[in-house]
Amino acid sequence: MSKGSESAGSGARSQVETEIPRNWFIAKLDDLVVNWARRGSLWPMPFGTACCAIEMMAAAASKYDMARYGMERMGYTPRQADVMIVAGRVSYKMAPVMRRIWDQMPQPKWCISMGACASTGGVFDTYTLMQGIDTVVPVDVYVPGCPPRPEGLLYALLMIQEKIKGESVIDPRSREEDPERVGKPHLTPEEIEHIAEPFGNSTFQNRVSGLESSSPIHRPGDRKE
Amino acid sequence: MPPRTVSGKHMKVRADAVSERPDVADVVARFGDAIRSIETDAAGEPVVNVDPERSFEVLEYLRDSQGYDMLKDITGLDLGGGHPLQVVYQLWSTRDSAPLRLKAALPHDNPKLESAFGLWRASDWLEREAYDMYGVIFEGHPDLRRILMPENYEEGYPLRKDFPLRGRFSRAEQTRLALSREMEDLYSLDELAVSGRSGSRRAEPDEGLETQNMILNIGPQHPATHGVLRLVCELDGETIVKCTPHIGYLHTGFEKLSEYRTWNQVIPLTDRMDYLAPMLYNIGYALGVEELLGIEITPRCKVIRVICSELNRVLSHLIWVGTTAIDIGAMTPFLYTFEERERIYNLHEAYAGARMTTSVSRVGGMMADVPPGWLDSVRDFVETFPNTLDETERLLTQNAIWVGRTQGVGAIGAEDALNVGACGPNLRASGVAYDVRKDKPYLDYETYDFDVPIGDHGDVYDRYLVRMEEMRQSLRILEQALDRVPDGPINVDDPRVILPPKSQVMGSIDGMISHFKLVMEGLKVPAGEVWSSIESSKGELGFYLVADGGPKPVRCRFRGPSFMNMSTLPCLVEGELIADLIAVNASIDIVLGEIDR
Numbered sequence: 001m002s003k004g005s006e007s008a009g010s011g012a013r014s015q016v017e018t019e020i021p022r023n024w025f026i027a028k029l030d031d032l033v034v035n036w037a038r039r040g041s042l043w044p045m046p047f048g049t050a051c052c053a054i055e056m057m058a059a060a061a062s063k064y065d066m067a068r069y070g071m072e073r074m075g076y077t078p079r080q081a082d083v084m085i086v087a088g089r090v091s092y093k094m095a096p097v098m099r100r101i102w103d104q105m106p107q108p109k110w111c112i113s114m115g116a117c118a119s120t121g122g123v124f125d126t127y128t129l130m131q132g133i134d135t136v137v138p139v140d141v142y143v144p145g146c147p148p149r150p151e152g153l154l155y156a157l158l159m160i161q162e163k164i165k166g167e168s169v170i171d172p173r174s175r176e177e178d179p180e181r182v183g184k185p186h187l188t189p190e191e192i193e194h195i196a197e198p199f200g201n202s203t204f205q206n207r208v209s210g211l212e213s214s215s216p217i218h219r220p221g222d223r224k225e
Numbered sequence: 226m227p228p229r230t231v232s233g234k235h236m237k238v239r240a241d242a243v244s245e246r247p248d249v250a251d252v253v254a255r256f257g258d259a260i261r262s263i264e265t266d267a268a269g270e271p272v273v274n275v276d277p278e279r280s281f282e283v284l285e286y287l288r289d290s291q292g293y294d295m296l297k298d299i300t301g302l303d304l305g306g307g308h309p310l311q312v313v314y315q316l317w318s319t320r321d322s323a324p325l326r327l328k329a330a331l332p333h334d335n336p337k338l339e340s341a342f343g344l345w346r347a348s349d350w351l352e353r354e355a356y357d358m359y360g361v362i363f364e365g366h367p368d369l370r371r372i373l374m375p376e377n378y379e380e381g382y383p384l385r386k387d388f389p390l391r392g393r394f395s396r397a398e399q400t401r402l403a404l405s406r407e408m409e410d411l412y413s414l415d416e417l418a419v420s421g422r423s424g425s426r427r428a429e430p431d432e433g434l435e436t437q438n439m440i441l442n443i444g445p446q447h448p449a450t451h452g453v454l455r456l457v458c459e460l461d462g463e464t465i466v467k468c469t470p471h472i473g474y475l476h477t478g479f480e481k482l483s484e485y486r487t488w489n490q491v492i493p494l495t496d497r498m499d500y501l502a503p504m505l506y507n508i509g510y511a512l513g514v515e516e517l518l519g520i521e522i523t524p525r526c527k528v529i530r531v532i533c534s535e536l537n538r539v540l541s542h543l544i545w546v547g548t549t550a551i552d553i554g555a556m557t558p559f560l561y562t563f564e565e566r567e568r569i570y571n572l573h574e575a576y577a578g579a580r581m582t583t584s585v586s587r588v589g590g591m592m593a594d595v596p597p598g599w600l601d602s603v604r605d606f607v608e609t610f611p612n613t614l615d616e617t618e619r620l621l622t623q624n625a626i627w628v629g630r631t632q633g634v635g636a637i638g639a640e641d642a643l644n645v646g647a648c649g650p651n652l653r654a655s656g657v658a659y660d661v662r663k664d665k666p667y668l669d670y671e672t673y674d675f676d677v678p679i680g681d682h683g684d685v686y687d688r689y690l691v692r693m694e695e696m697r698q699s700l701r702i703l704e705q706a707l708d709r710v711p712d713g714p715i716n717v718d719d720p721r722v723i724l725p726p727k728s729q730v731m732g733s734i735d736g737m738i739s740h741f742k743l744v745m746e747g748l749k750v751p752a753g754e755v756w757s758s759i760e761s762s763k764g765e766l767g768f769y770l771v772a773d774g775g776p777k778p779v780r781c782r783f784r785g786p787s788f789m790n791m792s793t794l795p796c797l798v799e800g801e802l803i804a805d806l807i808a809v810n811a812s813i814d815i816v817l818g819e820i821d822r
């Protein structure tokens with residue numbers, strides 16, 4: 001009896017033991033292939049509003065040529081895109097449009113906030129401008145600058161690629177989406193108040209990105225724990 | 226077929242005493258007690274205060290009998306401190322090359338005034354903006370809705386002095402309100418149907434078959450709208466019956482923010498408005514403040530400013546050619562022109578340190594003298610750039626597709642163009658030779674030899690030709706300017722506006738005090754007002770600046786040419802095919818940062 005149960009237990013264990021490596025292997029292989037494919041063919045959805053959009057155009061034009069990294073297709077349709085590049089100021093009048101475009105993009109998707117205005121409101125702490133698009137959509141990479149140089153945007157795209165490398169297809173957390181939150185602010189009212197304080201969003205971004213102080217220079221590789 | 230080129234009149238604004246101006250004297254004699262007072266502004270231009278009840282009559286008389294055929298601006302003004310609201314009209318007579326400003330004072334609660342829509346269609350959007358920002362009700366306006374703020378905006382009228390800079394509601398509430406709007410409502414047929422003045426016209430029922438016009442929404446996020454512009458079109462088949470632009474998606478509150486910044490701190494805001502030609506905005510603003518201060522800049526500064534202005538005119542026209550060609554289906558010019566733009570960006574970077582947000586001017590001069598060798602780089606650009614220009618022209622000017630898509634499309638005649646408020650190359654393409662550089666010269670433009678190209682047909686093709694020719698004229702100006710750059714200081718020697726040199730700050734108590742005062746308090750501008758304008762790449766760029774003697778502006782009104790040109794779009798496309806909408810919209814050269822401000 002005890003022996004049988006023992007053998008059953010050990011059988012289950014050995015099964016698990018053999019299963020895990022194989023699943024693990026397949027998952028890893030999946031990650032490798034899928035992430036490689038995703039990484040190499042990011043399709044940006046350029047959500048350009050103001051001055052930063054001109055630098056985004058420059059990044060796509062002859063000299064900087066974003067297509068080198070696989071971002072060949074600047075699609076203006078959110079249904080066929082996976083990186084939203086928000087370049088420029090976003091007003092409250094524009095906010096629902098941006099949120100809708102984000103909701104229309106299929107998973108997996110990433111978001112780049114290009115420039116001071118999109119990230120924090122920039123110098124425009126006024127009645128009409130959102131103090132950072134991260135109040136409305138989740139942001140993966142912030143690009144500082146007013147406007148960032150095209151190299152800055154390219155670097156952000158490389159960081160997205162870096163981020164994809166570390167993702168796992170079977171990890172549900174990174175891809176979960178709550179239908180309840182569609183069309184709603186990304187943050188709670190308290191958090192919005194907090195980050196809308198003067199300088200609020202820049203300190204907030206430092207905190208969430210694990211950079212309490214901004215003194216050391218962190219590269220994408222440095223940031224992996 | 227190159228466009229005809231003409232030279233404008235070299236006429237200086239008459240500086241004689243305002244009361245001697247026959248038109249002003251005539252208006253006073255005619256309207257008597259409707260004219261409350263006559264003042265002179267900082268530039269010596271007349272300002273006529275009229276009774277709001279009779280403002281329409283006065284405007285009508287000025288337009289019909291005194292030749293003031295151009296309405297440049299309508300805006301509000303709130304001085305705060307219990308002063309009444311004011312509505313400011315800026316007029317221009319193409320006949321006499323003379324400006325005139327009209328003001329009507331209104332109470333804060335229930336300010337009402339007769340609309341000038343019957344006189345100038347250009348007043349359409351200007352009045353809507355004054356309503357949006359100040360709550361002035363223009364009676365008789367066919368479609369008085371908010372224009373920049375969302376239509377259901379509840380917080381009040383942003384530019385009034387009692388409105389806080391960051392809005393009345395908390396940020397969380399503002400975000401919640403913005404997102405709580407039902408998107409489906411925004412695009413419902415009712416919402417789209419209200420948005421027009423001419424009234425929705427149903428197609429005739431044809432042999433019992435009920436037909437209905439189709440509503441097509443373009444934008445606000447659409448590649449062909451050159452930014453965040455939303456166009457709602459009513460289509461009968463493929464013909465546009467009515468087109469209504471919705472703007473304000475990029476409204477940033479520049480004018481409000483300027484009232485909270487010192488005079489020099491406004492300069493970084495200006496290049497974020499027209500980011501396609503940032504230096505033009507920097508320089509235009511600085512010129513306005515200098516006019517208010519009554520200071521004359523140094524000869525070297527004038528020439529450097531001309532060089533910067535013309536470089537930026539080329540910069541802006543280049544992006545126009547590139548993007549318009551893309552819209553019409555030609556990719557190559559985009560790649561060519563962006564290559565050249567990068568070269569101008571390099572020049573920007575060498576001078577200002579930034580590619581786009583240059584903030585290059587200061588009140589009384591420039592941020593610094595140009596770096597050594599910079600002028601040679603500009604000369605190098607001037608010499609080699611015509612090759613690209615020729616190549617681009619070879620790609621487009623005789624190109625059958627280009628000609629077919631642009632000739633006879635979106636045409637407008639000279640008189641209509643003036644009336645609807647077109648400006649800049651668009652106005653000149655229609656045959657009106659109005660160029661601020663000729664008609665009201667600044668920066669000694671009258672001493673440069675250049676032509677103002679004008680077209681005959683006012684269609685997309687003529688707008689293209691005019692811009693191409695303007696680039697060549699800019700190169701001519703650049704050549705002359707490069708030949709005459711004088712030596713000497715770049716900044717005025719005036720401790721009221723320019724920081725003293727470091728040796729004085731460290732070495733003398735006077736220098737230290739004036740340095741301290743300028744840094745801590747900002748420069749003080751004497752009370753007064755001015756409406757000064759320059760010819761930007763897109764048209765006449767006006768600055769209406771009001772000072773009260775303090776370190777901050779009371780009112781900074783930026784009258785952007787794109788705003789005026791955008792408001793002409795419905796007149797250009799109604800009756801055209803939907804496919805041509807893209808070409809026409811591209812051809813008027815808009816920059817949304819300036820339209821929405």
Ligand code: SF4
Binds near residue numbers: 050052088089116148
């Ligand atoms: S960050 Fe600077 S360049 Fe970018 S949109 Fe804002 S103001 Fe313009």
